[in-house]
Amino acid sequence: MSGIENIGTLFNPKGVVVVGASTHPGKFGFVALHNILSSGFTGPVFATNPNKPEILGIQTLERIQDVPSGEADFAMICISPDKIITALPELAKIGITSAFVVSGGFKETGEKGEALEKQLIAKAQECGVIIAGPNGQGLVSTPVNLCSQIVSPYPPTGDISIASQSGNILSALMNLSRLSNIGIARAISVGNQGQITIADYLDYYLYDSETAVAIIYVEGTPDGRRFYESLKSLASRKPVIVIRGGATESGAIAAASHTGSLASDFSIFAAMVKQAGAFLVDEVGSAFNLAATFSTQPLPRGNNVVVMTTAGGWGVLTADAISSTTLELLRLPDDLKTSIDSLLPPRWSKNNPVDLAGGETRDTIPELLSVLLEHNSVDSLIFLGLGIQGNVARSYFESSFANEGTDRMAKFHESQEKRYADSIIAATRKYRKPVLVSSELSIADPSNLGPKTLRDNGFLCYISPSDAVQCLSHLVNFAQTQNR
Amino acid sequence: MSEFSSKKLLHEYGLSITNEFVVKNADQAVEAAKSLRYPVVAKLSSAKIQHKTELNGVRLGIQNSKELEVAIRDLETIGSDVNEFLISEQIQGKREFIAGYHIDDAFGPVLMFGLGGIFTEILSDVNFRLVPCERREIENMINELKASLLLGPFRGEGEVSMQHMIDALVSIADCGLANPEIVSIDVNPIIISNNKPIAVDALVMKS
Numbered sequence: 101m102s103g104i105e106n107i108g109t110l111f112n113p114k115g116v117v118v119v120g121a122s123t124h125p126g127k128f129g130f131v132a133l134h135n136i137l138s139s140g141f142t143g144p145v146f147a148t149n150p151n152k153p154e155i156l157g158i159q160t161l162e163r164i165q166d167v168p169s170g171e172a173d174f175a176m177i178c179i180s181p182d183k184i185i186t187a188l189p190e191l192a193k194i195g196i197t198s199a200f201v202v203s204g205g206f207k208e209t210g211e212k213g214e215a216l217e218k219q220l221i222a223k224a225q226e227c228g229v230i231i232a233g234p235n236g237q238g239l240v241s242t243p244v245n246l247c248s249q250i251v252s253p254y255p256p257t258g259d260i261s262i263a264s265q266s267g268n269i270l271s272a273l274m275n276l277s278r279l280s281n282i283g284i285a286r287a288i289s290v291g292n293q294g295q296i297t298i299a300d301y302l303d304y305y306l307y308d309s310e311t312a313v314a315i316i317y318v319e320g321t322p323d324g325r326r327f328y329e330s331l332k333s334l335a336s337r338k339p340v341i342v343i344r345g346g347a348t349e350s351g352a353i354a355a356a357s358h359t360g361s362l363a364s365d366f367s368i369f370a371a372m373v374k375q376a377g378a379f380l381v382d383e384v385g386s387a388f389n390l391a392a393t394f395s396t397q398p399l400p401r402g403n404n405v406v407v408m409t410t411a412g413g414w415g416v417l418t419a420d421a422i423s424s425t426t427l428e429l430l431r432l433p434d435d436l437k438t439s440i441d442s443l444l445p446p447r448w449s450k451n452n453p454v455d456l457a458g459g460e461t462r463d464t465i466p467e468l469l470s471v472l473l474e475h476n477s478v479d480s481l482i483f484l485g486l487g488i489q490g491n492v493a494r495s496y497f498e499s500s501f502a503n504e505g506t507d508r509m510a511k512f513h514e515s516q517e518k519r520y521a522d523s524i525i526a527a528t529r530k531y532r533k534p535v536l537v538s539s540e541l542s543i544a545d546p547s548n549l550g551p552k553t554l555r556d557n558g559f560l561c562y563i564s565p566s567d568a569v570q571c572l573s574h575l576v577n578f579a580q581t582q583n584r
Numbered sequence: 585m586s587e588f589s590s591k592k593l594l595h596e597y598g599l600s601i602t603n604e605f606v607v608k609n610a611d612q613a614v615e616a617a618k619s620l621r622y623p624v625v626a627k628l629s630s631a632k633i634q635h636k637t638e639l640n641g642v643r644l645g646i647q648n649s650k651e652l653e654v655a656i657r658d659l660e661t662i663g664s665d666v667n668e669f670l671i672s673e674q675i676q677g678k679r680e681f682i683a684g685y686h687i688d689d690a691f692g693p694v695l696m697f698g699l700g701g702i703f704t705e706i707l708s709d710v711n712f713r714l715v716p717c718e719r720r721e722i723e724n725m726i727n728e729l730k731a732s733l734l735l736g737p738f739r740g741e742g743e744v745s746m747q748h749m750i751d752a753l754v755s756i757a758d759c760g761l762a763n764p765e766i767v768s769i770d771v772n773p774i775i776i777s778n779n780k781p782i783a784v785d786a787l788v789m790k791s
Binding site for chain 1: 687688690691692694710711712713714717724725728735
């Protein structure tokens with residue numbers, strides 16, 4: 101492997117120096133220091149500024165050599181590009197082994213910048229410092245409470261790791277992490293990939309015990325074969341979701357060759373991702389939801405799914421969505437039908453989707469969940485209709501007609517919603533089978549106790565059943581490759 | 585490389601090709617056709633001529649020696665540098681595919697397979713795999729195509745063996761990988777005849 105060996109120090113530094121800290125809250129050198137301090141980084145934090153001001157309660161140091169040697173091994177570099185090359189030997193001297201270069205003005209600006217970037221990397225190699233970036237937003241590493249970036253947000257802790265060729269896409273994924281409360285382990289804006297490339301981060305995520313799932317955003321892959329090998333190695337052990345920018349860009353066409361004219365960049369890229377065993381997704385939200393699915397659900401043993409619904413139309417659409425995947429809408433075995441009969445009035449659908457048709461009473465939903473998941477022929481379950489009672493509760497609480505009676509009913513509805521969500525979480529854990537819940541109320545009313553309870557416990561509530569079906573189908577496909 | 589030598593090379597790696605001969609004139613053509621079965625096909629043959637169809641250099645459905653003589657004389661009128669002809673058996677089949685190999689700038693050696701015939705470009709039902717790769721990956725490449733349905737029983741023709749299809753594609757990849765000077769291989773069309781894939785035309789390009 102031609103990769104970089106010690107990427108681990110980027111994500112697990114013992115101490116951090118912000119080079120070029122600023123007193124101005126609008127400057128990168130301030131934002132970076134602020135984020136590192138406010139995320140509560142576990143090690144010592146130093147900052148340099150030639151005027152030695154106190155910033156955010158930290159006494160800054162005039163020169164890099166004033167930082168006590170051996171206390172910090174990672175530098176967040178926010179100074180102008182021409183100054184970085186002279187700073188590198190000084191950083192190496194105090195024990196820095198890895199650095200993130202935020203500064204722009206390199207390859208992205210043209211020939212002159214490209215030459216400067218080459219000098220930067222050559223100097224870094226000479227000094228034994230590995231360089232992430234340049235021209236990137238920074239990195240996040242929640243296992244050590246590190247938010248070393250010049251933008252927001254800082255996501256909750258989890259096991260999804262990201263490497264992105266776009267800073268904005270990285271932020272978007274972390275915003276979705278905050279929204280859903282499904283956390284991130286490592287996240288890096290790879291910038292110009294002057295030295296460390298996306299393939300190197302993939303290699304690191306393979307051995308990183310904090311990482312269970314990876315998402316990458318790529319626009320171009322100059323060293324495509326190396327990228328493929330790294331992607332394949334990682335995808336054989338952990339699910340990898342790939343978002344590709346520039347899908348419509350037409351490829352270089354090999355003249356006179358038929359094969360060349362049919363082979364666009366994207367068609368080969370798409371086939372390569374499949375061959376590597378990773379998942380190509382064309383949208384950021386779907387990419388996050390798929391990663392969140394892998395992060396939170398157990399792997400199913402097979403492709404037989406049961407849809408359980410208190411909402412008829414959603415059940416029909418879900419069955420339609422299932423029919424265009426490799427999932428199998430389980431034909432209910434007779435013994436399972438008999439068990440359901442004992443829990444529901446005769447008007448239930450007698451079929452899959454299991455439509456309760458309003459026949460549920462106080463304990464029906466938790467009991468039915470157990471009966472379905474306990475059965476050997478059921479590999480996974482999609483649950484629809486969470487939050488409907490909570491929605492009635494909300495309108496009672498907000499009502500100008502509210503009285504003791506409506507309040508009592510609203511509270512009962514709320515407690516039922518919480519019970520449903522709790523029983524879904526408990527059943528997923530007890531039976532080790534995926535249970536995917538879809539309800540638009542997760543965004544329409546984030547305080548609804550059904551979706552909110554799922555969110556508080558780090559479970560995803562999908563907004564549409566077709567999204568849940570897609571995610572479950574990929575979960576089944578990945579499980580099958582793991583069993584091979 | 586000429587069509588004839590391209591196919592001969594691919595055949596060395598296991599690809600089934602048409603029975604054919606290179607001849608210099610009509611007499612030799614008639615002689616060669618004796619060991620083939622009519623109808624036969626006559627084409628211009630030269631490493632320099634890559635677009636036979638554009639030059640109107642292909643004669644199909646030649647039924648007997650008389651028609652063959654006429655066809656060769658006709659082809660001779662196309663240009664003064666025309667001095668070789670390819671006489672091959674005419675393969676009958678309703679199902680046409682296209683296969684290829686090229687060195688991609690980013691990903692290196694890539695194998696292609698897809699729907700052939702007149703709809704190739706417009707439907708663009710083609711798929712790729714980086715090679716070398718396992719046979720299972722080549723099977724996936726075939727199965728991911730809409731056109732893979734054509735490998736089942738089709739309009740009176742039988743099912744095509746998946747193993748034969750994989751063998752054909754592996755032989756193209758092997759040929760490319762074993763010869764580093766090869767930059768691309770086009771096999772167009774591959775026609776399914778007696779339920780087996782046969783390369784009817786091919787073009788190997790070297791750097």
